[in-house]
Amino acid sequence: MQNNLLSRFETYLVEEGFKPGDKLPGELELAERFGVSRGTIREIIVHLTLQGVLQRRSKAGTVLAAPKAETIGRELALQLRFLGCGREELKAARLMIESAAVPEVIRCMTPTQADKLNALIDEMSAAENDPEQADRLDLAFHLALLKITGNRLLEVFAHVLSLLFAREHRTHFRSPEAIQRSVKYHRMMLEAIRGREKERLLELIEEHIRPL
Amino acid sequence: MQNNLLSRFETYLVEEGFKPGDKLPGELELAERFGVSRGTIREIIVHLTLQGVLQRRSKAGTVLAAPKAETIGRELALQLRFLGCGREELKAARLMIESAAVPEVIRCMTPTQADKLNALIDEMSAAENDPEQADRLDLAFHLALLKITGNRLLEVFAHVLSLLFAREHRTHFRSPEAIQRSVKYHRMMLEAIRGREKERLLELIEEHIRPL
DNA sequence: TTATAATATTTGTCAAACAAATTAACCGTA
DNA sequence: TACGGTTAATTTGTTTGACAAATATTATAA
Numbered sequence: 510m511q512n513n514l515l516s517r518f519e520t521y522l523v524e525e526g527f528k529p530g531d532k533l534p535g536e537l538e539l540a541e542r543f544g545v546s547r548g549t550i551r552e553i554i555v556h557l558t559l560q561g562v563l564q565r566r567s568k569a570g571t572v573l574a575a576p577k578a579e580t581i582g583r584e585l586a587l588q589l590r591f592l593g594c595g596r597e598e599l600k601a602a603r604l605m606i607e608s609a610a611v612p613e614v615i616r617c618m619t620p621t622q623a624d625k626l627n628a629l630i631d632e633m634s635a636a637e638n639d640p641e642q643a644d645r646l647d648l649a650f651h652l653a654l655l656k657i658t659g660n661r662l663l664e665v666f667a668h669v670l671s672l673l674f675a676r677e678h679r680t681h682f683r684s685p686e687a688i689q690r691s692v693k694y695h696r697m698m699l700e701a702i703r704g705r706e707k708e709r710l711l712e713l714i715e716e717h718i719r720p721l
Numbered sequence: 722m723q724n725n726l727l728s729r730f731e732t733y734l735v736e737e738g739f740k741p742g743d744k745l746p747g748e749l750e751l752a753e754r755f756g757v758s759r760g761t762i763r764e765i766i767v768h769l770t771l772q773g774v775l776q777r778r779s780k781a782g783t784v785l786a787a788p789k790a791e792t793i794g795r796e797l798a799l800q801l802r803f804l805g806c807g808r809e810e811l812k813a814a815r816l817m818i819e820s821a822a823v824p825e826v827i828r829c830m831t832p833t834q835a836d837k838l839n840a841l842i843d844e845m846s847a848a849e850n851d852p853e854q855a856d857r858l859d860l861a862f863h864l865a866l867l868k869i870t871g872n873r874l875l876e877v878f879a880h881v882l883s884l885l886f887a888r889e890h891r892t893h894f895r896s897p898e899a900i901q902r903s904v905k906y907h908r909m910m911l912e913a914i915r916g917r918e919k920e921r922l923l924e925l926i927e928e929h930i931r932p933l
Numbered sequence: 934t935t936a937t938a939a940t941a942t943t944t945g946t947c948a949a950a951c952a953a954a955t956t957a958a959c960c961g962t963a
Numbered sequence: 964t965a966c967g968g969t970t971a972a973t974t975t976g977t978t979t980g981a982c983a984a985a986t987a988t989t990a991t992a993a
Contacts, residue, residue: 602874609821780985
């Protein structure tokens with residue numbers, strides 16, 4: 510049963526003390542070690558590779574990957590897609606996650622990060638005639654916001670939500686006006702963050718997400 | 722490249738309009754359809770199976786799975802494990818997620834759900850001499866709490882966090898006293914929920930999670 | 934029509950093979 | 964000794980073929 514082989518392989522990875530970047534033995538050796546054929550162990554290796562746990566350089570070998578929030582979220586999004594969440598459920602989750610981060614965001618914010626947010630806002634404002642680009646920048650802003658907390662778990666969750674949003678409802682913005690309205694909200698949010706106004710920021714986030 | 726084949730397969734699943742429970746064609750037919758050998762397409766099928774997107778009854782066939790928060794969270798947890806989050810990061814994430822859910826929890830709570838929470842608390846109280854069981858029930862309580870919101874995305878996130886917690890620090894409770902202290906907090910939280918006291922609940926959650 | 938037996942599918946797993954790429958070994962030269 | 968280039972050995976990516984075991988389907992008999 511593959512499930513069993515997978516967990517054996519997982520504990521092998523952990524117990525053998527592999528660290529990101531370390532090279533694993535070849536497929537043949539691994540197959541022998543686990544008492545299965547190369548094809549069988551390969552199914553597991555490929556799975557973990559697609560999952561983002563391993564990384565393979567073609568024809569050279571397999572190494573333990575340094576997992577990134579981005580690649581991790583990508584795979585999860587597919588699964589959640591079949592979960593069939595509606596727009597409202599997604600919005601609610603986004604709202605909750607972002608609201609949750611507010612205290613930490615205000616606590617951790619540095620001037621450099623504020624500048625970066627500002628740059629994203631400007632860029633989005635400039636993209637008022639490119640809805641697709643504006644959409645990407647909108648999501649980038651919200652992600653950057655959460656990234657301020659320095660919590661990678663939250664970052665992964667936010668990524669998942671962005672991806673789901675992007676896939677299901679890729680056309681938020683239809684007019685330059687809508688884009689500029691969003692830009693305005695982002696600016697107000699940034700002001701609230703700079704002024705450490707927690708309540709104000711919560712209000713803004715809610716108002717910003719609700720009408721999506 | 723497998724990555725490409727995976728995304729082709731994914732769009733196939735979506736475009737062909739498969740719904741949970743639907744049976745897919747056999748491996749041979751799929752292999753032919755995608756222009757690869759059985760072994761190659763199998764790597765993708767196995768991956769999606771381990772991922773929880775597909776489900777296979779041995780020697781009978783493959784069907785599209787009805788994804789559950791639990792199985793989805795399980796796979797993600799492994800990935801995040803290699804991300805190497807420390808206890809503090811985990812705690813912060815838990816705190817944020819649970820705090821985020823508070824308004825919704827209070828809004829959505831029904832008497833039946835309150836009773837269920839109560840039952841979980843009683844069970845945990847009775848398990849004061851079985852730390853492992855108490856630990857499980859503790860997590861079950863927190864999960865049930867989030868489930869009240871009816872938001873499956875939040876549920877998945879909560880699951881991930883529970884699993885990470887369970888794996889990394891499986892020995893929260895060392896004494897019956899510690900367990901009863903936790904039980905006491907759960908009871909107070911339940912009271913706050915029943916009384917719709919938002920601020921009180923937030924306080925309790927913070928106090929409850931901080932010393933872990 | 935229904936129960937049962939025979940047959941055909943389908944998965945799970947293995948072995949062997951080969952091209953293409955990369956890595957390691959070797960070897961002659963300065 | 965140190966270095967650069969050529970050759971040989973590994974390793975992956977992918978295919979084909981094979982076979983047992985479980986399951987689904989069909990045919991047959993009561």
